Amino acid sequence: MTAIISTPCSRELGDELRRLRETSTEFHGRAMAVQLGWDPSKVSDIELGKVRASDVDIVQYLATCGKNIDFIDAFRGRYYNAFDLYFAQLPDNLRTLAMMEAMATKIVSYDILTVHGLLQTEFYARELFVDGQFEAPQDIERFVQARMERQAIMRRPNRLECVFYLHEFALRMRLGDASLREDQYLRLLFNTHILRIVPAHVTAFRSAVTLYEFGKAAPVVYTDTDTAEVYAQDSVAVARTKRLFQRLDAVALDAEQSKRKLAEYVSGLREDPHDGRTDLA
Template identity: 80%
Template sequence: MTAIISTPYSRDLGDELRHLRETSTQFNGRAMAVQLGWDPSKVSDIELGKVRASEVDLVQYLATCGKDINFANEFRSRYYNAFDLFFAQVPDNVRTLAMVEAMATKITSYDILTIHGLIQAEGYARQLFVDSYVEAPEDITALVQARTDRQTIMRRHNRPECLFYVHELALRMRLGDAQVREDQYLRLLFNTHILRVVPAHVTAFRSAATLYEFGKASPVVYTESDTAQVYAQDSVAVARTTRLFQRLDAVALDAEQSKRKLAEYVSGLREDLHDGGTDLA
């Protein structure tokens, strides 16, 4: 067992091991340690993703949970790179992202062409999946529900401190019909205390990024595309992202200006509807 810096994925897989123990055995953490002949802290540290378990430890743990060699080999293949400071996942892996958001004490994000998932209206989220033509139609309802479920952290009494930078290009995207866009604008207006609009003429920033900060764990930079989710915990990546947000703080509209800008989009959309059109001016 090797002590090392934990990562979002190591904590995710550690939690998966904990869930496996609780559903496949009658053991609590201490009893599991006795069964394996381990110190009790070893089970806790592995399940918290704080240390890298050896291959022998993993096999013994999984065997105690009644899992066969095929299950063990599949889990080991995922666990192998769990402590890497850079790692990528398939784009539909919601579990790791939801866990990162739930554990974060501060979330700072910048989005260019879309609205961040934590402040998306349901109709907007659905239209994103529909228009991408990537997801199977029968999966879209579950994907939208997963995104909505992630947003419950925004209603916690101890929710993370959040700041969302939204580029004006995202506001101009003609996603769905006028009702979808109006609902999304109104959602943003309701959240202007945690949102700042980046004006359309500011074009130096080329990719979206989110910085997650935690009480004790190291900060994590997250970005995604249609093909992958990428997590970076390397100090250089974190420093570059921190400088990105310092620059955005200097060029973005303040909270009151952002509120007025969003109100302009709502007003313009309603004028278009009154005139018989459905597109933004």
């Protein structure tokens, strides 16, 4: 067992081990340690993703949970790169991102073509999945529900610190009908204290990115595409991302200016007779 910096992936897989112990055995953490002949802190550290377990440790742990060799080999394959400072995974993995958001103390993001998932309305999120045609129709509702559940962190009494930079291009995206877009604009209007619009003429920043900071764990840079989610915990990547947000801070509209800009888009919908809906006025 090797002490090493934890990552979002290691914390997710550690949590998966904890859930396997709780659902497949009758052991609490200390009893599991006794069963394995380990120090109790070893079980805790592995389940928290704080240390890298050896192959032998993983085999012993999963065998105690009653898992067969095929399950163990598959898990070891996923665990092998869990502590890498850069890693990518399929975008349908919902747990890693949700865990990272739930643990974060601060989130700073920059989005270009779409509103950040933590600020999306349910209809906006659904239309994104439908319009993209990447996900199987039977999976869309599950993904939408997961996105809505993630937003619970925004309603906590001790809500984490957030700043969302949103490029004006996302406001111009004609996603869905006018009613859908108006509802999304209004959702953003209610969050202008954490939202800053990047004007359309500012085009130097071309990649969406989010920085997650934690109380005790190292910061994580996150970006995604239609085919992969990428996590970076390397100090160089984090430093570059922080410089990006410093530059965005200098060019983005402030909260009050952003509020006025959003109001312009709501008014524009109500005045446009060609937008597919005429009853907004």
